[in-house]
Amino acid sequence: MNYKLLGRSGLKVSELCLGTMGFGTEAGWGADKETSFAIMDTFANAGGNFLDTANVYKLGTSEKIIGEYLQNHDRNYFVVATKYSLKDNTTNPNASGNSRKNMMRSVEESLKRLQTDFIxxxxxxxxxxxxxxxxxxxxxxxxxxxxxxxYAAISDTPAWQVAKGNTMAELMGWSQLIALQVEYSLIQRTPERELIPMAKHFGMTVTPWAPLGGGVLSGKYLRGEQGRIKPESKRLDDRSVAITKVVVDIAEELGVSASHVALQWTRSQGFSSIPIVGATKVSQVEENLKVIDVTLTPEQQQKLDEVSKIDLGFPGEFFKEEGVKMNSFGGFYDRVEKR
Ligand SMILES: NC(=O)c1ccc[n+]([C@@H]2O[C@H](COP(=O)([O-])OP(=O)(O)OC[C@H]3O[C@@H](n4cnc5c(N)ncnc54)[C@H](OP(=O)(O)O)[C@@H]3O)[C@@H](O)[C@H]2O)c1
Known part of the structure; x- marks a missing residue:
C-alpha cells in the first residue's frame, strides 16, 4: 500500500479508501458485525487506514460497528471520515440539512456512535x-x-458552491475543504464537466464513490451472479452493459479481475484520486486490494475512454473544438505550456 496526502493537507491516507455503507444488515443487504470486523482487519493488514462512513449508513449501524472495532484497535492509526446532512430523525426539521445546528447535533451523535473524541x-x-x-x-x-x-471535506455539491466555499475559507483564514466526494466511475463520468476540474484547481483530492458502479463493473451481473443492484437499475442499462463488457475483455487480456480494471481507471485520470470501494464480503476486499499492482496500457485506457465517453456539454464541448481554440486565440493556443 502507498499513501497519498489528502488534498492540500499533511494527512496521509492509503491509496484506497474502504467504503462502509454496507456495514450492517438493515434494508436487507450488507455485512454483519463479524464480517465487517473481518473486512476492516483485511484492509488494515494490507496497510489501509482510510475508512468512509456517514451518520445515516444503515441507520447508524455502520458508525457503531466502526466504533466498536476501534475500541480494540489503534484509533490513531485510522483516518475515520464521516458525513452529516441526511436525516436521522423524521420529526425534527433541524435533524437534516447543511445548517450549523444540524452539523453540531449530527457530529455529537456520530462521536457517540464512533466512541471517539474526534472525527x-x-x-x-x-x-x-x-x-x-x-x-x-x-x-x-x-x-x-x-x-x-x-479536516473538512464535501460531497455531492455543485462545483460553483465548492469553489465559492474554498475561496471564502482562504480569504477568511478558515480551514479549506480538502476532499471532494463524487460518484465517479466508467459508468458515471459527468463530474468531468465541472467538479473534477474545480477540484484540480483547488488541490482537492477526489474520492470517487461507487467506483465499481455498486458492483456492476465487477462483471458479476453479466455472469448471472447476484448482488444488491436491481435488474431495472440504470446501472444495468445498455450503455452500462456495453462498458462492462469492455472492462471484462481488458481484464481477460491482463489476467486480472474486472474490478481491478474499473478501479484502476478511476485512479489514473490525471488528478489526485482515492476511490472509496465498498465491500460486503472479505473475499471482495481481498480482491480489490490487489488493484494497486495493476497497470492499464495506453491502448486499454483509450478503449475504456471511448466506450464510456460523455458529452461535456457547454462550454466544455465548445471549447474543445479545434476551430474555436485555434481561431480565437490568435494561433497561440498550442504554443503555450498548459498547467
Ligand atoms: N457521498 C455519497 O453520496 C455516497 C453515496 C454512495 C456511497 N458512498 C460511499 O462510497 C462507498 C462505495 O460505494 P458503493 O458501495 O455504492 O459502490 P461500489 O464501491 O462501486 O460497490 C461496492 C459493492 O460492489 C460489490 N463488490 C465489491 N467488490 C466486489 C468484487 N471484487 N466482486 C464482486 N462484487 C464486488 C459489493 O456489492 P454486493 O454487496 O452487492 O456484493 C459491494 O458492496 C460506500 O461504501 C460509501 O462509503 C458515498
Whole structure:
C-alpha cells in the first residue's frame, strides 16, 4: 500500500479508501458485525487506514460497528471520515440539512456512535440548496478549532458552491475543504464537466464513490451472479452493459479481475484520486486490494475512454473544438505550456 496526502493537507491516507455503507444488515443487504470486523482487519493488514462512513449508513449501524472495532484497535492509526446532512430523525426539521445546528447535533451523535473524541475528516454529505456556504464553512472551522474534527471535506455539491466555499475559507483564514466526494466511475463520468476540474484547481483530492458502479463493473451481473443492484437499475442499462463488457475483455487480456480494471481507471485520470470501494464480503476486499499492482496500457485506457465517453456539454464541448481554440486565440493556443 502507498499513501497519498489528502488534498492540500499533511494527512496521509492509503491509496484506497474502504467504503462502509454496507456495514450492517438493515434494508436487507450488507455485512454483519463479524464480517465487517473481518473486512476492516483485511484492509488494515494490507496497510489501509482510510475508512468512509456517514451518520445515516444503515441507520447508524455502520458508525457503531466502526466504533466498536476501534475500541480494540489503534484509533490513531485510522483516518475515520464521516458525513452529516441526511436525516436521522423524521420529526425534527433541524435533524437534516447543511445548517450549523444540524452539523453540531449530527457530529455529537456520530462521536457517540464512533466512541471517539474526534472525527478525522467531516464531509458535508449532500448540498441542501438552502444553507448559505459561509454558515457551512464557519461551522466546519469551529468544529476543527474545538478539536472535534481534524479536516473538512464535501460531497455531492455543485462545483460553483465548492469553489465559492474554498475561496471564502482562504480569504477568511478558515480551514479549506480538502476532499471532494463524487460518484465517479466508467459508468458515471459527468463530474468531468465541472467538479473534477474545480477540484484540480483547488488541490482537492477526489474520492470517487461507487467506483465499481455498486458492483456492476465487477462483471458479476453479466455472469448471472447476484448482488444488491436491481435488474431495472440504470446501472444495468445498455450503455452500462456495453462498458462492462469492455472492462471484462481488458481484464481477460491482463489476467486480472474486472474490478481491478474499473478501479484502476478511476485512479489514473490525471488528478489526485482515492476511490472509496465498498465491500460486503472479505473475499471482495481481498480482491480489490490487489488493484494497486495493476497497470492499464495506453491502448486499454483509450478503449475504456471511448466506450464510456460523455458529452461535456457547454462550454466544455465548445471549447474543445479545434476551430474555436485555434481561431480565437490568435494561433497561440498550442504554443503555450498548459498547467
Ligand atoms: N457521498 C455519497 O453520496 C455516497 C453515496 C454512495 C456511497 N458512498 C460511499 O462510497 C462507498 C462505495 O460505494 P458503493 O458501495 O455504492 O459502490 P461500489 O464501491 O462501486 O460497490 C461496492 C459493492 O460492489 C460489490 N463488490 C465489491 N467488490 C466486489 C468484487 N471484487 N466482486 C464482486 N462484487 C464486488 C459489493 O456489492 P454486493 O454487496 O452487492 O456484493 C459491494 O458492496 C460506500 O461504501 C460509501 O462509503 C458515498
Amino acid at each position: 478525522d475528516v467531516l464531509y458535508l454529505h449532500i448540498w441542501d440548496d438552502l444553507t448559505p456556504m459561509d454558515e457551512v464553512l464557519r461551522g466546519l472551522d469551529d468544529l476543527i478549532r474545538q478539536g472535534k474534527v481534524n
